[in-house]
Amino acid sequence: MDMTQTADAPPPSPPQPSAKPETEVRERPALRAGDRLFLGLSGGSGILLLVLMAAIAGFLSYRAVNAISQDHGNFFTTFEWNTDTTPPVFGIAVLAFGTIVSSIIAMAVAVPVSIGIALFITHYAHRRIASPLAYVVDLLAAVPSIVYGLWGALFLVPHMNGLDLWLDRYFGWTYVFDQSTPGSAARSLFTVSILLAIMIVPIITNVSREVFRQVPRAHQEAALALGATRWEVVRLSVLPFARSGIISASMLGLGRALGETMAVATVLSSSSVLSLHLLDPEGGTFAQNIASHFGEATNFGRDALIAGGLVLFVITLIVNGAARLIIARRKEYSGANA
Numbered sequence: 001m002d003m004t005q006t007a008d009a010p011p012p013s014p015p016q017p018s019a020k021p022e023t024e025v026r027e028r029p030a031l032r033a034g035d036r037l038f039l040g041l042s043g044g045s046g047i048l049l050l051v052l053m054a055a056i057a058g059f060l061s062y063r064a065v066n067a068i069s070q071d072h073g074n075f076f077t078t079f080e081w082n083t084d085t086t087p088p089v090f091g092i093a094v095l096a097f098g099t100i101v102s103s104i105i106a107m108a109v110a111v112p113v114s115i116g117i118a119l120f121i122t123h124y125a126h127r128r129i130a131s132p133l134a135y136v137v138d139l140l141a142a143v144p145s146i147v148y149g150l151w152g153a154l155f156l157v158p159h160m161n162g163l164d165l166w167l168d169r170y171f172g173w174t175y176v177f178d179q180s181t182p183g184s185a186a187r188s189l190f191t192v193s194i195l196l197a198i199m200i201v202p203i204i205t206n207v208s209r210e211v212f213r214q215v216p217r218a219h220q221e222a223a224l225a226l227g228a229t230r231w232e233v234v235r236l237s238v239l240p241f242a243r244s245g246i247i248s249a250s251m252l253g254l255g256r257a258l259g260e261t262m263a264v265a266t267v268l269s270s271s272s273v274l275s276l277h278l279l280d281p282e283g284g285t286f287a288q289n290i291a292s293h294f295g296e297a298t299n300f301g302r303d304a305l306i307a308g309g310l311v312l313f314v315i316t317l318i319v320n321g322a323a324r325l326i327i328a329r330r331k332e333y334s335g336a337n338a
Contacts, residue, residue: 064307067300075307081272081289083301090304092311094274098189098283103257105193106200111250114204119234122212134209141202149266152195157267160186164279179279187269190278195263200253207252211245212238244327251323258316261287286312
């Protein structure tokens with residue numbers, strides 16, 4: 001073999017790339033019958049939910065416009081609620097005030113208590129205590145509203161008289177706790193607020209408890225390894241991580257407080273008087289007003305009550321929408337700082 005010819009031979013040329021690279025086209029696999037069925041059911045369920053919401057809003061709006069168009073008072077500022085006179089005069093000022101004030105007081109009482117119970121169950125209590133306590137909270141969340149109402153009317157109202165007198169004596173100078181009719185039965189907005197707080201504590205506690213359990217164990221153990229106390233772990237690791245969940249739990253409780261009917265109707269004395277004295281047996285809420293008057297109302301009176309229900313419907317949507325917005329912004333902020 002001639003070594004010179006082998007050495008002088010040109011090296012083999014590399015393979016030339018093709019002018020048009022081959023592109024792999026992945027065909028979407030055909031859906032099976034079960035997948036198509038599930039897709040149709042899930043999509044139909046979502047559409048059905050939107051249709052139901054639109055149907056409820058449309059029905060309430062149609063009946064409310066009929067009543068408001070014949071109202072000879074200002075629907076938003078009139079204190080009186082009288083649909084049987086000619087012309088009818090009714091408004092939601094007293095109802096809106098009572099609904100919002102009672103819900104705010106209930107939230108101010110229930111949220112700290114609920115967070116404390118949830119933290120105790122998840123981070124402080126022994127398992128032998130935590131499990132029965134969690135079971136009791138679950139049972140309280142399942143108690144019907146009418147049972148809470150009967151308990152409030154027969155037990156809470158008589159025992160609130162002493163607290164009302166104490167608040168009037170030492171905090172009457174604040175005007176809010178000034179009882180203008182001393183000795184009256186404690187069927188007031190303040191009593192209703194306490195009852196609502198008791199009712200929504202199990203709801204907020206259950207959701208907060210599940211959120212606290214989702215806090216990464218590694219975060220808590222790292223804080224403990226650095227010498228943090230248990231309270232510092234809760235304050236610096238658990239609560240910041242669970243903030244969005246706490247807001248969601250609070251909004252669920254607020255929705256229950258805004259729409260509560262039977263318990264409020266059983267305890268509160270129905271009145272069309274707007275009073276800033278929370279200890280007086282005066283005021284009302286949207287749900288309580290509807291439950292108290294719907295059975296004996298005329299057709300026009302029912303339209304007026306439905307108009308009040310429409311306002312409550314809008315308030316609930318606004319509250320839930322605001323909660324969703326807060327949670328979404330919180331998640332964006334957390335993601336940006338992760």
